[in-house]
Amino acid sequence: DPRVRPGSSVSLVAMPGAGKSTAGRHLAAALGWRFVDADVEIEQRIGMSIRAYFEREGEQAFRDLEQQVIAELVQIRPPIVLATGGGSVLREANRRALRENSVVVYLRASPEELFRRLRHDTQRPLLQVADPLRKLRELYRDRDAFYRETAHFVIETGRPSVPTLVNMILMQL
Ligand code: S3P
Numbered sequence: 332d333p334r335v336r337p338g339s340s341v342s343l344v345a346m347p348g349a350g351k352s353t354a355g356r357h358l359a360a361a362l363g364w365r366f367v368d369a370d371v372e373i374e375q376r377i378g379m380s381i382r383a384y385f386e387r388e389g390e391q392a393f394r395d396l397e398q399q400v401i402a403e404l405v406q407i408r409p410p411i412v413l414a415t416g417g418g419s420v421l422r423e424a425n426r427r428a429l430r431e432n433s434v435v436v437y438l439r440a441s442p443e444e445l446f447r448r449l450r451h452d453t454q455r456p457l458l459q460v461a462d463p464l465r466k467l468r469e470l471y472r473d474r475d476a477f478y479r480e481t482a483h484f485v486i487e488t489g490r491p492s493v494p495t496l497v498n499m500i501l502m503q504l
Pocket of ligand 1: 347418419457
């Protein structure tokens with residue numbers, strides 16, 4: 332993509348549970364770059380968990396904050412590896428900011444695989460529902476096209492080891 336300049340950061344977009352933070356941390360180590368997790372950055376700013384913030388202020392307030400944080404993080408130099416929250420691609424401003432300022436990788440995984448990894452999760456507000464598998468299928472249906480639109484390339488995660496996943500990403504950069 333001609334809009335991506337050399338020296339760009341690498342951003343990971345994907346559903347919750349796809350491995351953005353784990354793969355991102357290892358990828359950053361392999362590149363010798365700093366790793367930044369947008370959700371952790373947000374939690375540091377608000378001084379509480381995202382789950383607590385959702386409960387107090389609602390999802391839209393969280394999305395506003397997320398948009399502001401992403402706009403800042405894509406500008407960081409020297410380049411970083413950025414793990415985004417799974418819902419960041421819902422906003423067009425985020426899709427554009429990520430795509431124009433970083434090399435974006437979509438770590439695709441099926442809702443069934445995500446469920447296998449997240450069924451005991453208590454931290455993700457959107458998954459604290461009676462039927463999380465159904466919720467993951469809905470989120471996937473609503474978002475897959477946005478992840479694809481934002482990403483410069485897609486990595487099919489399946490169940491590769493972390494080193495395999497990192498090598499798959501490195502080969503594309
Ligand atoms: C969200 C995913 C979470 C976090 C928030 C909302 C989403 O990040 O940003 O709970 O809408 O999918 P992860 O993708 O890291 O779980």
